[in-house]
Amino acid sequence: MTGTPLPLITSAYLAYTAGLLAGFSGFGWIAVVAAAIAFAAALFRTRADHSALALVFAAAVIIAAATPPPERPTLHQKNRQPPTDLLSRVRARAARSIDRTFGEDAPLARALLIADQHQIPTEMRDRYAAAGLIHMLSISGLHVAVIAAAMELLFQVARMSRRASLLGAFIATGVYVAVIGAPPPALRSAAMLGVSMASRLSQRPTSPWAAWALGAFVPLVQPRVAVDVGYQLSVLGMCALVAAGALWRKHLANRLDGWKGKLGRELVTSVVACAVTAPLVAWVFGRVSLIAPLSNLVAAPVITLAQPILFLAMLVSPFGALARFVAQAAHPLLFAFDWIAWAAASLPGAAITVTTTLVTAVLGALAAVALVVACCSRFPARPAVAGLAALAGMAVFPALPMARSDRVELHVLDVGQGDAILLRTNGGHWVLLDAGPAWRGGDAGRTTVLPYLLRRGGSLDAFVLSHPHTDHVGGAASVLTAMRPRAYWDAAFAGGSDAYIASLAAARQQGIEWHRVHPGDSIRIDGVVVSFLAPDSAWTVGLKDPNLASTIAVVRYGVVRFLLVGDAERAEEDWLLAHHHDELRAQVLKVGHHGSSTSSSDAFLDAVRPDLALISVGAGNMYGHPSNDVLHALSRVGAEILRTDEAGTIIVSTDGVHIDVETKGDKWELVPDSSKH
Numbered sequence: 101m102t103g104t105p106l107p108l109i110t111s112a113y114l115a116y117t118a119g120l121l122a123g124f125s126g127f128g129w130i131a132v133v134a135a136a137i138a139f140a141a142a143l144f145r146t147r148a149d150h151s152a153l154a155l156v157f158a159a160a161v162i163i164a165a166a167t168p169p170p171e172r173p174t175l176h177q178k179n180r181q182p183p184t185d186l187l188s189r190v191r192a193r194a195a196r197s198i199d200r201t202f203g204e205d206a207p208l209a210r211a212l213l214i215a216d217q218h219q220i221p222t223e224m225r226d227r228y229a230a231a232g233l234i235h236m237l238s239i240s241g242l243h244v245a246v247i248a249a250a251m252e253l254l255f256q257v258a259r260m261s262r263r264a265s266l267l268g269a270f271i272a273t274g275v276y277v278a279v280i281g282a283p284p285p286a287l288r289s290a291a292m293l294g295v296s297m298a299s300r301l302s303q304r305p306t307s308p309w310a311a312w313a314l315g316a317f318v319p320l321v322q323p324r325v326a327v328d329v330g331y332q333l334s335v336l337g338m339c340a341l342v343a344a345g346a347l348w349r350k351h352l353a354n355r356l357d358g359w360k361g362k363l364g365r366e367l368v369t370s371v372v373a374c375a376v377t378a379p380l381v382a383w384v385f386g387r388v389s390l391i392a393p394l395s396n397l398v399a400a401p402v403i404t405l406a407q408p409i410l411f412l413a414m415l416v417s418p419f420g421a422l423a424r425f426v427a428q429a430a431h432p433l434l435f436a437f438d439w440i441a442w443a444a445a446s447l448p449g450a451a452i453t454v455t456t457t458l459v460t461a462v463l464g465a466l467a468a469v470a471l472v473v474a475c476c477s478r479f480p481a482r483p484a485v486a487g488l489a490a491l492a493g494m495a496v497f498p499a500l501p502m503a504r505s506d507r508v509e510l511h512v513l514d515v516g517q518g519d520a521i522l523l524r525t526n527g528g529h530w531v532l533l534d535a536g537p538a539w540r541g542g543d544a545g546r547t548t549v550l551p552y553l554l555r556r557g558g559s560l561d562a563f564v565l566s567h568p569h570t571d572h573v574g575g576a577a578s579v580l581t582a583m584r585p586r587a588y589w590d591a592a593f594a595g596g597s598d599a600y601i602a603s604l605a606a607a608r609q610q611g612i613e614w615h616r617v618h619p620g621d622s623i624r625i626d627g628v629v630v631s632f633l634a635p636d637s638a639w640t641v642g643l644k645d646p647n648l649a650s651t652i653a654v655v656r657y658g659v660v661r662f663l664l665v666g667d668a669e670r671a672e673e674d675w676l677l678a679h680h681h682d683e684l685r686a687q688v689l690k691v692g693h694h695g696s697s698t699s700s701s702d703a704f705l706d707a708v709r710p711d712l713a714l715i716s717v718g719a720g721n722m723y724g725h726p727s728n729d730v731l732h733a734l735s736r737v738g739a740e741i742l743r744t745d746e747a748g749t750i751i752v753s754t755d756g757v758h759i760d761v762e763t764k765g766d767k768w769e770l771v772p773d774s775s776k777h
């Protein structure tokens with residue numbers, strides 16, 4: 101490595117931040133040109149790395165400061181524009197050919213080949229987080245490098261010269277990124293790999309940090325990428341890989357050799373990778389994996405074998421039978437990879453569940469940065485002490501109090517197939533309506549709801565259950581035990597899942613008051629009123645299906661109304677139309693039963709006339725939710741539709757008059773269709 105690493109790493113971080121700023125300001129392309137020129141200079145004058153990065157940093161900051169923020173598009177416009185650009189079309193085509201070729205392996209193949217994790221179910225994500233393998237599901241330098249190395253080897257076996265093989269691998273990497281429509285994590289990795297290959301071809305040594313920082317500039321072109329957890333993991337994973345390499349060369353390489361050296365190097369890499377990504381994984385997934393260094397050691401060779409085969413299957417996908425044959429060859433490897441995740445996650449003590457606040461997350465991130473610096477520095481003592489201090493601070497600092505805001509927020513959490521909805525009052529108090537699904541060995545309360553709630557701060561005042569099916573009550577026991585709300589509201593439908601019984605037991609244990617929902621009851625917290633329209637006990641007494649006894653809640657703040665209907669189906673909708681017709685009108689509707697065709701009758705939607713319809717649904721769920729008929733019916737009444745399987749967690753906020761909608765860091769004002777009022 102050239103230069104002293106500390107200022108180089110610092111300037112890479114600064115350049116990355118500046119890149120984000122410039123990207124969000126909407127004029128990222130100017131910075132891209134400046135960056136390209138500066139990095140070209142850095143490539144050919146290795147010693148100039150620092151000054152090049154500093155130049156880019158300064159340029160990007162000036163651009164960011166001088167640029168007005170882009171206009172906020174309305175949700176209306178956003179939904180009317182299908183993705184028509186070339187890359188999106190290429191990406192969609194690659195996704196379709198993967199689905200055709202890989203069958204049941206498609207969700208994993210999509211994640212590993214085209215950086216699309218949409219189809220990975222929540223419980224699978226939780227398992228990979230517990231096993232410490234979640235970063236392997238997002239394309240990092242590892243995946244692209246494996247493909248490039250396999251190509252290089254192939255060309256060498258074909259008796260091409262070293263130089264020609266390298267050039268061939270370089271081109272193959274470019275082809276790979278182009279064929280999959282250049283998803284940001286792959287583009288970033290390929291850019292980094294391309295730089296190091298170019299430096300090998302031209303025999304000019306380049307600092308790996310310069311290559312890393314170059315890859316980190318993708319957000320300049322696509323700013324939204326910066327909030328994508330797959331991209332973040334990819335950046336951190338590569339950073340850890342470079343740091344581990346430096347640590348190995350400096351302190352360990354000459355002490356171990358032969359197989360011990362190989363194993364030692366792998367172990368150092370996986371320990372550093374897990375430690376560096378741990379704060380982010382804890383923040384997003386609520387897990388710190390203790391088994392991670394070992395599971396990575398076992399899983400890495402499997403991925404190394406699987407990745408080139410997956411790539412090959414995708415390359416030959418125009419020849420259906422051949423592609424399926426190659427895909428079947430990859431199946432045992434993918435199965436083994438998944439099995440390692442399962443086995444590692446099921447070991448006792450494999451992972452600890454953590455709840456991060458903003459302060460602990462920042463301290464964790466500082467510790468991770470200190471670790472990277474300590475790995476690379478000639479004087480590791482100081483950063484090591486700083487890192488330990490940050491870790492010690494994590495134990496001392498309690499949750500950060502929330503900044504007061506007078507807006508009321510409805511958070512429809514992405515919990516896969518199920519419902520979990522958080523209501524935040526204007527005073528920072530929370531009400532939870534349903535707690536998401538449970539699965540063997542885990543539940544969405546622990547993996548999604550609690551981390552989400554705790555990092556925002558504030559107290560949980562009440563829990564409201566729509567009905568006792570596992571996809572709604574699965575996470576309840578975990579949340580009730582950890583947050584101890586004052587009240588548990590429930591329609592008390594006789595019978596129910598194990599998770600329902602566990603939630604009642606947890607409430608009893610924690611001394612939480614249990615209330616039976618009656619139409620006309622309401623909860624008032626700060627300026628928000630949650631009133632219940634159903635179910636009526638005379639109505640529920642003859643019912644067999646708990647869906648039809650769903651708790652129906654109207655949230656009111658100012659003139660804004662949210663209607664939340666659990667899994668109510670047509671029969672209950674008819675009951676509501678007969679008894680509460682005039683109270684159904686709402687700007688925002690949480691669509692019944694995950695968009696199933698058994699719900700959302702025309703008469704009901706005509707009474708509600710929502711401007712925004714929210715569907716909480718799992719990607720590729722086995723029920724085929726949401727139904728096309730329901731989507732059409734919602735469009736017919738003029739509702740914009742947002743689904744958690746596409747948009748992730750959806751946040752709707754209001755000051756009592758205006759309504760804003762936020763998904764994946766994008767925010768719009770909901771402009772009602774004026775013809776309806």
Ligand SMILES: [Zn+2]
Nearest residue numbers: 518569571667
């Ligand atoms: Zn449900």
